[in-house]
Amino acid sequence: MLFSAKESLYKAWFPMAGCLLGFLDVEVELRDGGTFTASVLTVPPTAPAHVPRHYEGRWLASEDLLWTSVSG
Numbered sequence: 735m736l737f738s739a740k741e742s743l744y745k746a747w748f749p750m751a752g753c754l755l756g757f758l759d760v761e762v763e764l765r766d767g768g769t770f771t772a773s774v775l776t777v778p779p780t781a782p783a784h785v786p787r788h789y790e791g792r793w794l795a796s797e798d799l800l801w802t803s804v805s806g
Contacts, residue, residue, distance in 0.1 A: 735793060736762055738802040743772040743789055746804050751781045768793050772804055 739762045744755055759776040770791040777787065786806035794801045 735764060735795065735800060735802070738800050739764065739770050739772060739791055739793065739804075742791060742802045742804045743774075746789065746806060747774065747785065750806070751778070751785045753778045753780045762791075764793070770802075 740757065740760050743760055743762075747755060755774065755778070756776070759774060759778075761773050761775050763771045765771075770793060772789045772791055774787045789804040789806050791802060791804040
């Protein structure tokens with residue numbers, strides 16, 4: 735779940751920022767009820783100032799599938 739939540743943030747971040755994040759650059763707080771918060775802890779110096787640093791996310795898990803998404 736943690737990997738999927740971070741991957742969702744990375745996929746939202748890169749098109750806006752144009753730079754990569756490392757796995758340890760992001761913190762995720764998973765919550766019961768299908769939500770999470772993802773925060774960029776270490777912002778690359780080349781990232782534009784307007785790119786959000788905090789994202790709200792949703793997760794859903796079934797017996798054989800896991801789904802996560804974020805919005806900035």
